[in-house]
Amino acid sequence: MLILLPPSEGKAAGGDGGPVNVTALAAPKLAPVRKRVLTAVTRTARGDAAVAAEALKLPPAVADEALAANRAAATSPTLPALDRYTGVVYAALDPATLSPVGRAAAEESVLVFSGLFGVVAGGDRVPAYRVPVASVLPELGALTPVWRAALREVLPVLVGKGFAVDLRSTDYAGMWAPTGPLRHQVLPVRLLTKRPSGPPRVVSYPSKHGKGLLARELVERAGKGAAAGSVDDVGEAAAALGWDVEVRYAQGSVPALDVIMPPWVPVS
Template sequence: MLLLLPPSETKVQGGTGRSLLLGALRFPELTRVRSRVIAALLELSADQEEAVTALKLGPRGHGEVAINRAVRRSPTVPAIDRYTGVLYDALDAGTLSETARDFAARHLVIQSALFGPIGALDPVPGYRLSHSSKLPGMRLPAVWSAPAGAALTAVGGLVVDLRSEGYAELAPISAPERSVYVRVVSVDDTGRRRALNHFNKKTKGLFARAILENAEDFDDVEDLAAWGDAAGFTLTPGAVAGEWDLLVPAAASAAAASPTAASRPA
């Protein structure tokens, strides 16, 4: 089984590991493509103004260009510990059990725009690049799609895809009979469903954490859905073939989105 997650623009900086070693990353067959994308990022980063524009950085993000310039020599941390933000805060990798982290090492893959798909415990440096970023002479979907998609498809087994659409395009799975794309939707008392934004990421993080802590290699989505029901996650077929909806009660998502929710007494 593969559990696929998107990365995050926000990341922990610094690190404790040695500098980037492409050969240490999962899917070594992607090393040549990774080198090309890194070279393009370094070329872009040589021009501060051009890089700020291409990476769509606000005034507070200009320092990200210097971080990109140092991507080959800066210290690393495991990928699952590098990313922050709503999804990764909910995943809370630092508090995962040893069994869960071991399961993540074998089954969790994060879709990076810079490195392609990487293993949860792969050592990676800080960087800034998203699926929609523009690099000199290349379009990221065109560069990554075929080789990264083939690498993921070759793994075999059930693929549980929690990536956003933009990152899924960087490595499409060519095995629809054993892959499931999960969308987080709210459902009200009438059964009406609608897509979520902020709560989508939180729910995916909680769902991924539960799967890792459960540490079961599911054979198919029906087995995953049956486990989900017992674990408090409702997973049902979506409106499009190959897609499943992870349901969140409308009242729960509305409460979580409320600006005053955090200040209410527990």
């Protein structure tokens, strides 16, 4: 089982590992592209700050810190990806409190899509950086087509004959789309929120939070020897969290899963 996740823009600082080794990350065949992207990012970050911030789609409030991290990305200390990413998805996944078997399953089964590295496994060591896949770099152009071309052959090998739960956001789903038989092996899952009126819909924060909780449930089950291998298994995991599930079918009887969560009540 694989769980496909987006990265988070928020990342923990520091690290206790040496500089990133792009060949040691998941899918080592991506190393040449990773080196090109990493070089282009660091050069961009070392240039004119305004040009770099625009190219990397950096909000003004975080631009200085993000550019500093990107300038040092090739040489700065590393952390496991599960510990590096700190956004809403990963806060809900809460890797620090996973059981030992759940953590081991997460390190192997979580596959994070990344604007800087293409894909990394949960246990792969990565530096602090901020490189949205929507970035358009002076040396390389738009990153999405760069990674789409590179991942076209790599992802089918990673998925193999197994099963994957796709919890990516739209930008990162654009990096790779399963084709042929893989469409039956990669299950897209939407996290929807009930509303007082009208049908459930995707609401950004609760959807991200729900993805993290569902990923946590799936890796804990995998750690106990019950890795998801079908839409029914994922539906069972969602139902265990108290959520409703609905299966949809696209052309060719390809399944997709809608997970419907209770109305979101913001914490004051």
